Structures are given as C-alpha cells and as structure tokens.
Amino acid sequence: MTTTIDGLQYAKWSEKIFRQMRQGKVDAVHVTIAYHENFRETVANIREWNLLFERHADLILHGRTAKDVLLAKETGRTAIFFGSQNPSCMEDDIGLIEVLHTLGLRFMQLTYNNQSLLATGCYEACDPGLTRMGREVITEMNRVGLVVDMSHSAERSTLEAIEHSTRPIVVSHANSASWHPARRNKSDVVLKALGETGGVLGFSTYPHHLADGPACTLEGYCTMIARTIDVMGLQSVAIGTDLCQDQPDSVVEWMRCGRWTKNIDYGEGTASAPGFPDMPSWFHDNRDFQNIAEGLRAVGLRENEVRAVMGENWLRFFETNFGPKA
Amino acid sequence: MTTTIDGLQYAKWSEKIFRQMRQGKVDAVHVTIAYHENFRETVANIREWNLLFERHADLILHGRTAKDVLLAKETGRTAIFFGSQNPSCMEDDIGLIEVLHTLGLRFMQLTYNNQSLLATGCYEACDPGLTRMGREVITEMNRVGLVVDMSHSAERSTLEAIEHSTRPIVVSHANSASWHPARRNKSDVVLKALGETGGVLGFSTYPHHLADGPACTLEGYCTMIARTIDVMGLQSVAIGTDLCQDQPDSVVEWMRCGRWTKNIDYGEGTASAPGFPDMPSWFHDNRDFQNIAEGLRAVGLRENEVRAVMGENWLRFFETNFGPKA
Structure with a gap:
C-alpha cells in the first residue's frame, strides 16, 4: 500500500478540502498554521484547528508522530501536522520552542x-548567515524535535543551518534553482548538503517556483525531480506542493507584508499580478497527487522510487525527527 | 544658566535617585524604559513611570518635547524622556512606532x-547592514519623530542608518573606539558620519567603555572628549553616562540574555566578573555631573564648549527631533 504525504499546504481549510484529501488518498499533510502570527495569535489558530479536528473527526486527525500517519491510513483519514513559515510564533523567547x-x-x-x-x-540583499540567537534556537529545536525548515531562507543561512543542526533539516517546499532560478528555489550546493545530512526537499507546485509558471508541463516537473534525485539521492526527495487553495488575495498580502511595512510588497508577484497565480493543469488540489505519481513513472522512475518520492521518504523522516533524539 | 542633560541612564528608579538628580542640577535624562520587553511589557513599564510621575511630581516630570526641559528648569525638576534599547517594544509591527x-x-x-x-x-560576527524592515521602520520613525539610536549596533548597520535616515540620529551612550577599542565604542568613520549629519554622541561613563575601566582618570576621559570634538565638531558631542544605579545583577542578566538563549551570555563582562563593574571615582551618580564639567575645563575647553557638551547640544537636538518635521 502506497503512502502519500504532502510536505506543505496552506489552504482556507474546509470540509470540501478535507474530502478532497480523502479522494486523493493523502495520508498526511504538513499544514502552515502561522506566517507572521505571534505566539498568542498562533494559539488562536491552533484553537481553530482543534475545532476542525473535533468537527471532522471522520476525515482528519492531529498528527504528532509518524504513528499518526499509520493510524490515519488504517482509519481512512488524513493526519495534519502543524508548521509555521516564520519564527514569529516564538517571538523572541527561546522557551517557547518547547511550548x-x-x-x-x-x-x-x-x-x-x-x-x-x-x-x-x-x-x-545580504545574508550573513545564522545569528547568535539562531544558533541557540536550532540547538533547542534539535533537543525537543521541532524540525528546522529553510524553505524561504537565503543561501548562506541555509547552509549554516544544515551545518549547525545536529539533526537533519528540511526545505519543505521549493524546487531546484538550476531548473528554474527563482529566489525561492535552491542551488545544487544547498541540495547536495541537504541530501548528505539526511534532510528532505519537498518539490513545490507553486507556479512561481515552476519553469514556465502555470504552463509548466508535468513532464518538465517530473524530469526536474528525476535530475534532483541525481543531486541529492533518492532518500531526500519528496513532495511539498505549497498548495494555497481557496484563499482570498488578502491572505497573500498578509504572507508578503505581515506588519513589517506600510507599503505593498509584491514578493514573487507583481503590481499587475498581485494575487495567487493559476495552478498548473496537472495539479489543482489534493485529488491530483496520482497525476504526479504517473508523471514520475512516465519519466522512468521505478515503482520503489515513485513510492519514496510520494510519501515514504517523508514518513521515514517523520519517524525519527518529531521528538527528542532516541 | 547652564543646562545639564544626560543622554542615557538605566537605574532602579527611586526617590533617592530623583533627589540626586536635583542635587546634581540635572535638567533632563533620557531613561531606558525597556530592553527586551515586548509591547505589552513596555506599556507596563510606562504604567510604573506614570506612578512615579504622580508620586514625585515635585522632583520629576514626563518629558515629551524640548519645552519640557525648560519647564523642568523653571520649576526645579528633572524632565524624564523615554527610550528603548532594543526594538522588542515594537515587536514585528511597524504600526507600533506611532503608538x-x-x-x-x-x-x-x-x-x-x-x-x-x-x-x-x-x-x-557579521553585519549585513539594515534589513528590508529596518529601512521601512527608519522611514516611519523619521515621520513621527522617534529618534534612531545606534548605540549598540554594528558598524555597517550604523553607517547605513545614518545614510538612510532623513533626520539626524544618535549614539546616546558610547565612546570613541580609537581611544578604547571596546565593541560598543564607535570608529572615527562612524563618528565623522554622525557629526556631518547633525547627529549626537553621548559620552559613556560605563567602565567597560572606558580606557583602564574603573581606573580611568577624569583627565583621560575629558581628553578623549576634546579629541572627539576635533573629529565630529562641537555641536555633536554630549553626555550619555549609561549610569546603571542600584540595579541587582539579575538586571544585567536580563540586559544581556533577554529570552534569546538558555545559556549565560556575559556580554561585556566575564564569568568571573558577571555583574556591574565599579564606576570610576569621579562619576558615581547624578550628583557628579559638575566633576565632568570641571574636567572639561581642566583640559582646556572654553565655557561655551563646556555648556554645549553638558547639555546645550542635547537641548538643541531635542528641539527639532521629537515630533514630525516642521
């Protein structure tokens, strides 16, 4: 039985989406619960998730360990794992990591x-690497088993995080910069270092991260995945779609501007296209994961390789990295 | 009538200290109301200050503009101006600048x-200069008239703040690094740029910023001031004693460690001398400002120069920088 795990989604969560997760046989999803939310605001978001878990207990469950993925599979549900895309949730307090x-x-x-x-x-414009606090916080994250995610970080900081962390880290949602040189995609230097340390890259389907944007072909995407296996090794590649489903454009403004500027920052967008871009034809929502699996077979991946990419690599990573070191 | 203004103090505030301010004829003090306190904690500190203003209305008043310094002089009191030594008080929210x-x-x-x-x-270890948010925040500080203070900042960031700010900035408490190469003291390059843009340096008496530490002589200190006038111009030099009176050692730990590390960081201290160092013999508290004025005369400063350093430069700076640009 195959395992399907998505390394990042941020949607306007609803019963509709949870049912699509079931239709797509998605066993686990790392969901973003906070961008620029501070600790208290993050707790408010967790409170909303608790309501969703209660109301939709037939479709989803709160994932805390890899065993919850197996429980989800056995009971025909999707395990939801929490993540934050910025450290705002810990404010300036290292003690909040364990909390x-x-x-x-x-x-x-x-x-x-x-x-x-x-x-x-x-x-x-300039990346001086990890700060003094950054080093302390990684050590604390390593201690409790909170995974370091460098998806949106600059190159030197990412390399230093890989080096400083005593446990593997992830880039949950990005692609190869040698395929599509977006600021958010990662150089082969980063991908190699990530692979060598047991880290995982989740391949993104967000159009700004795709060569040709929304017009990117499934074949092009899957060929990039196959090439990245050559760079990182099979065990380090997975999926992290960055699916932003049903969100209003106001959410993309919160993601980009938070509270750091009074002006509009368009991030990966532009003034003429400030909102969410159209998704590629082969991936619109959670029902489309099999398209990716078929695309991987079509570019020549063997069945064990397809299984590794589609979920088994994430599952193995979850098994050893979501709590104190055994 | 001379004016005496101190560009920075952080004490365990008490009636005793306010009486010493009066004995020393100190007309105004920039006091630190927050280090790592977040917005709500900073408001709690302001609430404590409101109580002090109410209880000791015969000794102190809350300073908001340069006119409050004159009011303090006329009524025999000391005007207290608020400052924060870290931007924690604004959290990640540019909208809190105006608040x-x-x-x-x-x-x-x-x-x-x-x-x-x-x-x-x-x-x-590395200073990449102002961040994207830093530029936005300086612009907002310029708009409302909240003064940028780079006392604890690294060199490139300080130079970029001087350059990016459309209004003069300050280094409220530090000395010349060419006199005593402490990390906290400022290079001649910084001092020159600060002077050329109408900024102000407040000379510190904190022993870690003094050549020979607590043994630093008044003559040595005043000679450094005279030399710094040659670098910056007379109009840009003032006093910012960094007096940390009556504080327990736990406060120095808060200053240095905040909530960013679970370990002890000794900052300017050492494991064997973690607390506050002894003050130099010629400056223990607010009653000793006349020692500095006399020291300046003794190294050859004229009376108008002594007055500029002891308070008139700060007063002129306050006149144009504590509100929206005229």
Whole structure:
C-alpha cells in the first residue's frame, strides 16, 4: 500500500478540502498554521484547528508522530501536522520552542522572506548567515524535535543551518534553482548538503517556483525531480506542493507584508499580478497527487522510487525527527 | 544658566535617585524604559513611570518635547524622556512606532547587542547592514519623530542608518573606539558620519567603555572628549553616562540574555566578573555631573564648549527631533 504525504499546504481549510484529501488518498499533510502570527495569535489558530479536528473527526486527525500517519491510513483519514513559515510564533523567547512543540508544532521556518531574529530570508540583499540567537534556537529545536525548515531562507543561512543542526533539516517546499532560478528555489550546493545530512526537499507546485509558471508541463516537473534525485539521492526527495487553495488575495498580502511595512510588497508577484497565480493543469488540489505519481513513472522512475518520492521518504523522516533524539 | 542633560541612564528608579538628580542640577535624562520587553511589557513599564510621575511630581516630570526641559528648569525638576534599547517594544509591527511615540517614546535603538529584525548588533560576527524592515521602520520613525539610536549596533548597520535616515540620529551612550577599542565604542568613520549629519554622541561613563575601566582618570576621559570634538565638531558631542544605579545583577542578566538563549551570555563582562563593574571615582551618580564639567575645563575647553557638551547640544537636538518635521 502506497503512502502519500504532502510536505506543505496552506489552504482556507474546509470540509470540501478535507474530502478532497480523502479522494486523493493523502495520508498526511504538513499544514502552515502561522506566517507572521505571534505566539498568542498562533494559539488562536491552533484553537481553530482543534475545532476542525473535533468537527471532522471522520476525515482528519492531529498528527504528532509518524504513528499518526499509520493510524490515519488504517482509519481512512488524513493526519495534519502543524508548521509555521516564520519564527514569529516564538517571538523572541527561546522557551517557547518547547511550548510550541507540546502544542503540536513539528516544523518551523527560521525565516520567511525577510531577516528574522534567527537567520536571513531569501529577499534580503545580504545574508550573513545564522545569528547568535539562531544558533541557540536550532540547538533547542534539535533537543525537543521541532524540525528546522529553510524553505524561504537565503543561501548562506541555509547552509549554516544544515551545518549547525545536529539533526537533519528540511526545505519543505521549493524546487531546484538550476531548473528554474527563482529566489525561492535552491542551488545544487544547498541540495547536495541537504541530501548528505539526511534532510528532505519537498518539490513545490507553486507556479512561481515552476519553469514556465502555470504552463509548466508535468513532464518538465517530473524530469526536474528525476535530475534532483541525481543531486541529492533518492532518500531526500519528496513532495511539498505549497498548495494555497481557496484563499482570498488578502491572505497573500498578509504572507508578503505581515506588519513589517506600510507599503505593498509584491514578493514573487507583481503590481499587475498581485494575487495567487493559476495552478498548473496537472495539479489543482489534493485529488491530483496520482497525476504526479504517473508523471514520475512516465519519466522512468521505478515503482520503489515513485513510492519514496510520494510519501515514504517523508514518513521515514517523520519517524525519527518529531521528538527528542532516541 | 547652564543646562545639564544626560543622554542615557538605566537605574532602579527611586526617590533617592530623583533627589540626586536635583542635587546634581540635572535638567533632563533620557531613561531606558525597556530592553527586551515586548509591547505589552513596555506599556507596563510606562504604567510604573506614570506612578512615579504622580508620586514625585515635585522632583520629576514626563518629558515629551524640548519645552519640557525648560519647564523642568523653571520649576526645579528633572524632565524624564523615554527610550528603548532594543526594538522588542515594537515587536514585528511597524504600526507600533506611532503608538509608542504617542505614549512618549523618544528614542529607540534599532538593535541591542544581537541581530534584530531591523539591523545588526555589535556582538554578531557579521553585519549585513539594515534589513528590508529596518529601512521601512527608519522611514516611519523619521515621520513621527522617534529618534534612531545606534548605540549598540554594528558598524555597517550604523553607517547605513545614518545614510538612510532623513533626520539626524544618535549614539546616546558610547565612546570613541580609537581611544578604547571596546565593541560598543564607535570608529572615527562612524563618528565623522554622525557629526556631518547633525547627529549626537553621548559620552559613556560605563567602565567597560572606558580606557583602564574603573581606573580611568577624569583627565583621560575629558581628553578623549576634546579629541572627539576635533573629529565630529562641537555641536555633536554630549553626555550619555549609561549610569546603571542600584540595579541587582539579575538586571544585567536580563540586559544581556533577554529570552534569546538558555545559556549565560556575559556580554561585556566575564564569568568571573558577571555583574556591574565599579564606576570610576569621579562619576558615581547624578550628583557628579559638575566633576565632568570641571574636567572639561581642566583640559582646556572654553565655557561655551563646556555648556554645549553638558547639555546645550542635547537641548538643541531635542528641539527639532521629537515630533514630525516642521
């Protein structure tokens, strides 16, 4: 029986989407519960998730360990794992790392696009690497089993996080920069270092991360995945669609501008196209994961390789990285 | 009538200290109301100050504009101006700049010793200059008249703040690095740029910023001031004692460690001398300002120069920088 795990989604969550997850046989999803929300606001979002878990107990469950993925499979549900795309949720308090982990957080990006207290985001002009606090926080994340995610971080910070962390880290949603040189995609240097340390890359379907944008072909996407296996090794590649389903454009403004500017920052968009771009034809929502699996077979991946990419690599990563070191 | 203004103090405030301010004929003091306190905690500190203003209305008043210094002089009191030594008080919210100004904040350091969301502190290994958010925040500080203070910032960030700010900035408490190469003291390059843009340096008496530490002579200190006048121009030099009176050692730990590390960081201290160092013999508290004035005369400063350093430069700076641009 195959396992399907998505390394990142951020949707306007609803019963409709949870039913689509079941239709697509998605066993687990890492969901973003906070961008620029502070601790209290993140708790409010967790409170909303608790309501969703209660109301839709037939479709989803709160995932805390890899065993919850197996429980989800056995009971025909989807395990939801929490993550934050910025360290705003821990504010300036290293003591909140353990508190957030206890509340269920399993991934935290050290930065979104800007400089944080911990590291540098990919939109800053200059990246001096991890800060003093960043090193302390990674050590604490390693201790409790909160996974370091460098999806939106700049190159030097990412390499230093890989080096400083005593446990593997992830880039939950990005693609190869040698395929499509977006600021958010990762260089072969980063991908190699990530692979060598047991880290995982989740391949994104967000059009700004795709060669040719919404027109990117499934074959092109899957060929990039096959080439990235050559760079990182099979065990380090997975899916992280970055699916932003049913969100209003106001949400993309919150993601990009938070509270750091009084002006509009368009991030990966432009003034003429400020909202969410159209998704590629072969991936609109959770029902389309089999398209990707078929695309991988079509470019020559063997069945065990397809299974590794579609879920088994994430599952193995979850098994050893969501709590204190065994 | 001379004017005496201190560009920075952080004490365990008490009637005793306010009486010493009066004995020393100190007309105004920029006091630190927050280090790592977040917005709500900063408001709690302002609430404590409101109680002090109410209880000791015969000794102190809340300073908001330069006119309050004159009012303090006329009524035999000391005007207290609020500042923060880290941008924690604004959290990640540019909208809090105006709110904090309305509450009375007149100075905000863009960093304490570490990297902040805005700029780099002097204890980081690498300084990439102002962040994207840092530029936005300086623009907003310029708009409302909240003064940028780079006392604890690293070199490139300080130079970029001077350049990016459309209004003069300050280094409220530090000395010349060419005299004593402490991390917190400023290079001649910074001092020159600060002077050329109408900024002000407040000379510190904190022993870690003094050549020979607590053994620094008054003559040595005043000779450094005279030399710095040659670098910056007379109009840009003032006093900012960094007096940390009556504080327990736990406060120095809060200043240095905040909530960013679970370990002890000794900052300018050491494991064997973690607390506050002894003050130099010629400056223990607010009653000793005349020692500095006499020391300046003894190294050859004329009376108008002594007056400029002891208070008139700060007063002129206050006149044009504590509100929207005229």
